[in-house]
Amino acid sequence: MVFPLSLKHANSYVAKHVALVGDAAHTVHPLAGQGVNLGFGDAFALSRVIGEGIAVGSDIGEVSLLRRYEAERRPANIVMMAILDGFQKVYSIDFGPLNIVRAAAFNAANYFSPLKRNIISYASGEQRLPLFT
Incomplete structure (x- = not known):
């Protein structure tokens, strides 16, 4: 059985009393298990926003509250x-010189500990890129 690689993203994650998380909001190429990590990040962010809403007595289905979840997770x-789309495209090209450059780049990242730690931390959802902190 072959599963096609797909990349899809909802135009909006929220509506009144509705919030899309995980594959309902976005699908990615099945590379390195990142789809599930994105879904876990969505669920964590939504639960935090709902908890904050409950703490102040808000309607947890109110769009203005749910938009905070979307504003955090969408970017x-x-x-x-x-x-992931870039990785899929780079790995789908079988061209000798590109194969050498690609292998060298990944080997370098593997042996440069600070870079490797940051990549793993970002991919696991523990850390966000500076643009989103």
């Missing part, structure tokens, strides 16, 4: 989706 998801 982070778009960045990871672009990175």
Whole structure:
């Protein structure tokens, strides 16, 4: 069985009393398990926003509250989706010189500990890119 690589993103994550998370909001190429990590990030952010709403007595389905979840997760998801799409495209090209450059870049990243730690931390959702902090 073959599953086509797909990349899809909802125009909006929220509406009154509705919030899309995980694959309902976005689908990515099945590379390195990042789809599930994005979904976990969505669920965590939404639960935090709902908790904040409950703490102040808000209607947890109010669009203005749910938009805070969307404002946090949409940019982070778009960045990871672009990175995964780039990886998929780079790895789908079989061209000798590109293969050498690609292998050298990934080997260098593997041996440069600070870079490797940051990549792993970002990919696991523990850290956000400076643009989104």
